[in-house]
Amino acid sequence: MIEITNLTKEKIVAGFLKKVAEKATKVLGKKDFAEISLVLVGDAKMKEINKQYRGKNSVTDVLSFEGLNEIVICWPQAKRQAEAMAKRARLDSAKRAKTPKNPLKDELTRLLVHGIVHLAGYDHERSGAAAREMSRIENKILVRI
Structure with missing residues (x-):
């Protein structure tokens, strides 16, 4: 269902990501996703791909290629965004109780x-x-995960 290629040196939770993909495709009712390819890359590779396919010379967090059923996620960008989200939650006392565990x-x-x-x-x-x-x-998918 999902093939994961990790081009970074980081350890990934492949089993969890596969479950997320399965749940998302089920909620969407998409049985035609016979195979989804997920590629985890670093900043330089993501910047290169973003420039090549979108003409934007910058890092982005995620790119999708519909015809290929391929998703590319920038691991360092995801990590930066996660750290920023956690920091905002810690600073906002109203959100502190909702600070994600991971x-x-x-x-x-x-x-x-x-x-x-x-x-x-x-x-x-x-x-x-x-x-x-x-x-x-x-959001419909995320509340079910």
Whole structure:
């Protein structure tokens, strides 16, 4: 169902990521995702891919390639975003009780779900309405994980 290629030196939780992918495709009702390829890369590789395919000379957190059923996640960017999220939660006393136990795992989950929703044909960059619909679908999946 999901093939994971880790091009970083970091250890990954492949079993967990596979379960996330299975749950997301089930919620989406997408049986046609015979195989999804997830590639974890570093900053330099993500910047290169982002420039090549989107014309943006910068690092991004996740890219999806619908025709290939491929998702590329930038591990260092996911880690930075997870650390920032945890720091904001610690600083905001109202959110302190909701501070995630494993912010990196949560961020990787969010990014993988985001990528899978893109593979299902949703695109938040088309319009505000499309962005809201995509966000709604992502949240529907995330509450079930």
